[in-house]
Amino acid sequence: MSKATKTPRPKAVTPKGFRDYFxxxxxxxxxxxxxxxxxxxxxxxxxxxxxxxxxxxxxxxxxxxxxxxxxxxxxxxxxxxxxxxxxxxxxxxxxxxxxxxxxxxxxxxxxxxxxxxxxxxxxxxxxxxxxxxxxxxxxxxxxxxxxxxxxxxxxxxxxxxxxxxxxxxxxxxxxxxxxxxxxxxxLDPADPEKFAHERGIVLRAIDKLDRLGKDGVRALLGEGRKDESGDFTKGAGxxxxxxxxxxxxxxxxxxxxxxxxxxxxxxxxxxxxxxxxxxxxxxxxxxxxxxxxxxxxxxxxxxxxxxxxxxxxxxxxxxxxxxxxxxxxxxxxxxxxxxxxxxxxxxxxxxxxxxxxxxxxxxxxxxxxxxxxKGRIGSQSHGPVVVTVMDRDRMADYQAMAAELRAAGIRAEVFLGNPKNFGNQLKYADQRQSPVAIIQGADELARGVVQIKDLVLGAKIAQTASHEEWKAQPAQFECARGALVAEVKRLLGGV
Incomplete structure (x- = not known):
């Protein structure tokens, strides 16, 4: 009994001449x-x-x-x-x-x-x-x-x-x-099609003035011109x-x-x-x-x-x-x-x-x-504030934080991947080009506070600071839960 032929998987490629925009x-x-x-x-x-x-x-x-x-x-x-x-x-x-x-x-x-x-x-x-x-x-x-x-x-x-x-x-x-x-x-007004070919060459020649210069245009109006590669373009004659x-x-x-x-x-x-x-x-x-x-x-x-x-x-x-x-x-x-x-x-x-x-x-x-x-766009591109998840059972609390930020006009999202590895959450925030991460575990919840991590400052410190300076976590601070929106607004004002 012959084996069933497997249907080949489609290739994940963009069609030729097209592109994706992110x-x-x-x-x-x-x-x-x-x-x-x-x-x-x-x-x-x-x-x-x-x-x-x-x-x-x-x-x-x-x-x-x-x-x-x-x-x-x-x-x-x-x-x-x-x-x-x-x-x-x-x-x-x-x-x-x-x-x-x-x-x-x-x-x-x-x-x-x-x-x-x-x-x-x-x-x-x-x-x-x-x-x-x-x-x-x-x-x-x-x-x-x-x-x-x-x-x-x-x-x-x-x-x-x-x-x-x-x-x-x-x-x-x-x-x-x-x-x-x-x-x-x-050009003959009584016969518009007469000399149409020659006029087309004239138009294309003039259109190339900035690239060919006057001498190049003049050559195309006459017999034609040979470019640097040796190819000859017939002129209007x-x-x-x-x-x-x-x-x-x-x-x-x-x-x-x-x-x-x-x-x-x-x-x-x-x-x-x-x-x-x-x-x-x-x-x-x-x-x-x-x-x-x-x-x-x-x-x-x-x-x-x-x-x-x-x-x-x-x-x-x-x-x-x-x-x-x-x-x-x-x-x-x-x-x-x-x-x-x-x-x-x-x-x-x-x-x-x-x-x-x-x-x-x-x-x-x-x-x-x-x-x-000209540097008018692209130099400052930031993603949303990321609210990290320390406890799966408190997803509603994390979504409430994101909702408060959004209500204040701040782009925000809750991390929806596997929360077990906290490092992966911060890696995700980096991939999203997030300026700020919000952290609240059981200890912060009990004390009514949140940790705010300035990811922009943290990236700068990581490039220049010593190990001791980096461990001091100057890019991360604690604030009252009720001050979350105000503190994030303050940080984003300097981004």
Missing amino acids: GAEVTERKEMLDRIAAVYHAYGFDALESSAVETLEALGKYLPDVDRPNEGVFAWQEDDDWLALRYDLTAPLARVFAQHRNDLPTPYRRYAMGPVWRNEKPGPGRFRQFYQCDADTVGTASVAADAEICMMLADALEAVGIERGDYIIRVNNRKVLNGVMEVAGI LADRQAELVMRFVGAAELSFDDRWAELRALVDGSSIGEEGVSELRHIIDLVRAQGIGEDRVVMDPSVVRGLGYYTGPVFEAELTFEILDEKGRPRQFGSVAGGGRYDDLVKRFTGQAVPATGVSIGVDRLLAALHA
Whole structure:
């Protein structure tokens, strides 16, 4: 008789491209998002939670870095429909507004925060599931909405701890670049698909200005460039005159404020879309300046193009300007943590009517990493006060202590493991990064007192004190049972 085949145990591994988030990470993210939400709420934006699953038809062709409609998403077929996990928070907004437009105010201001999923090849720091934090205004063509988004983004960065001077919000307008390309002869308003391939290369080249420099961008506008490894990237194949017009556009940010606008107007002269873009861009900057926000916070920058094809007008990007060390120990700027722009055609897919919209998305994980790099979070992470258990039969007494601490706003828990080994209880408290442990055995109960152990001070003493000093237990003291909450509050005030 053959032996029954054993079912293999499942492997306890995280799927490729995904990760687990533990206590402190989840808490830090929530606290940061709460601060951002408070800013958005103050600007009059309402929260929206939409479904994590959309129809593939609703997501449409606006997928990141791919050309085919059903690439880049996690999708499955259900009856006759194809469903997919959302890849961002903007496409669901377009569907929500189209579906509920008769019940929503116009303009509709909303913010949304939550996970998104992308079926892409994972890499270092690149996951298939990550958090986004968006704010959008739907239903107004006024560039005052774009200016408001930029001002709100600046306030949100400062609210979470990015100091003024450590960030800059760069603003551009895709209409201006379209005007430059029209004058250069690589955009035909009568045939938008003509030269689309060349324009795509131009956009990607400009977007790499900070990494490749002007020479690298210029090479990509022409025949192409060879990188340090010897790999060759084919360029847009522009003639010298065409390429120079684009390079003048890119270099406009280096000019003085007045010369900058004169140069942009000269570059788009004869293009109605380009002239409209310059006018919109200047209006945004004027509105921002009128609120006292100077070039140290928001600045016009022609190198900002944004990658997604649905942007139709103003685009913006928040860049953190302080230096960090890369994996090889070399100093570099932290870089972009947020971006967005105007996308007037996205809702039109559902309604058949043009519905203007603008918005911004914050990269949650990148902003958290920036706050860690600046020491704004992560340096002081403490767990709950742990009430130890000396007598199993007195569990109700220990739970009463924890309840009193919680009622006073102090995070606390009772040890629920095996209480026989007291050392294991203190080891557990260390693992929980607890600042304080509470101890009450039979002797303390009889005398109406508790022992309070300052675990933070105890850890410091253990590192530096002599054996005699350590035995003196200066980090542990006794107090009346009725003074428990007051003494713990006093200790935590110094943590």
